[in-house]
Amino acid sequence: MILNDDSVARIRERVGLYPRHKSAILPALTIAFHQVGHLNNDVYKEISKIIKIPYVEIAEAATFYTMFPKEPVGKYLIQVCHNISCALLGADSLVEYLEQKLDIKKGETTKDNLFTLVTVECLGSCATAPMMQINQDYYENLTREKVDQILEELRAKG
């Protein structure tokens, strides 16, 4: 089993909230994503058994949403918004700065498997640009100094 007891219990709880089981697919995928860090066929199969929806329907839904990585990522998934409001305040240079600091290119993972760097579409943080999301948290009004500090803290945590 990939999903732990807590995730399974939370998914079961979601199922009871909807008139139809199928509505629990997205919340179930989100719970799995938060635990595992990415999604794949094995995860879909486990969800399928819990919410009693055919595996193919889980996969069908999951592959629509780019919010869920379908390949393993580093412990910290850094998602930089590169849309217009962030770009006007230097999101492209933020990506370059992160590439230098982490010594990887956009889309890659550091050798120690700690960080993956990607760009994403608007995250609804336009008046606090530029910004990035790391795992479940937003980091807004970014400066070079703040980025240094955030990376340092995450490295220290390991």
Add this chain to the structure above:
Amino acid sequence: MFYSPVITNAAEVAQSEKLHLFRYVEDPEQVKIGTYEAHGGYKAWKKALTSMKPAEVIDEVKKSGLRGRGGAGFPAGMKWSFIPKDSPKPRYLICNADESEPGTCKDRVLMERDPHAVIEGMAIAAFAIGCHRMFVYIRGEFNHSIDRMQAAMEEAYEKGHLGKNVYGSGYDLEMVVHSGGGAYICGEETALLNSLEGERGMSRIRPPFPAIEGLYACPTIVNNVETLASVPHVINKGADWYKTLGTEKSPGSKIFSLSGHVKRPGNYEVELGFSLKKLIYDPAYGGGILGDKKVKGVIPGGSSTPFLTPDMIDVNLDYESLTEAGSMLGSGAVIVFHEDTCIVWVILKLIHFYRHESCGKCTPCREGTGWLEQIVRRIEQGKGQPGDIEMIEDVCGNILGRTICPLGDAAVMPIQSAIKHWRDEWQYHIDNKKCLVNTGFEFK
């Protein structure tokens, strides 16, 4: 103190007799139900449920002229009245919190800082349409909003504002906080319905409209977060009071998300009909342009709305004035860019977004947005060819009005507008294989 450090004009709102949405958003205690109740919270819900008939609630909201704040601007009360009165099926109310139109970051503030206001508005709307199970669909990245809404909902159950036999009225109301998958298209109401049903988030052909056949093929109303958060104020103070705010055709107040090259980006609640120029330049709001440079263009209502050029920004922020100016109020996301911004670069950012977010159901949008991105990208990279502008116009013409949902139109309108206003700059880019102005924005 707050999860998001975004600037608001809560202090001004607190002094105002009229503005109301942002009154308590700088109070960190406002998320707690005790504080919300002490500030008059849930009074409107109690009033509606215990002293009004559903039809009276609908009439009051209709009379108030409150229009949808998600982008389309459709009158909320009228939308509710489309729910069939004799249908034996359950009815559903969905709060659309899939906020993802580039530039828009207002619903997040309401959910993070005043979640009970959203729940109260939802409850009133649910009662008005006869719904006993309501949903809030929050985009999956908004983890903090999801947690806040969930916590607020649990408090509301505990205090008897939700659940069985609310206020002893015999009315049952359940609520579900649903996390979405972060897709822009799921902010379109029919795609949202598919997504909530566990399907791929693709839009549906209308008719049937959701009010007739929506979630699980039952009568459904989908309203934006800000629209619903406005409802308790309409019920508390009445439609006549609400109409004293704003303009005749755009009553009420609205939150504008101001972003881009301004000194004070933030979320500002103002009466509809407020001056765009004032929003950008007044020290209480945008405070002017970064580096005191000149404005080059303004997107007034989110990335889908046509541009305004400097000679057009002396305009009022209401539905009718912006339509007259050739643009739209949309979601109220004002994006400002200054003279050092290359228009081709701006469009590349936008069309990349729409290509990525197209659900792929309609061929013109699925294929067209991809072609447009390729052409715009090659122009931006200095590889533009003679005839590229005409080709862009041709592709745009084949998308506009030919798709099931408005995403195709949303992708096209800013491009057509950018070519209309800055055609010479596009031509310069193709002829000289470089930007007319430098776009190398560095973060601090």
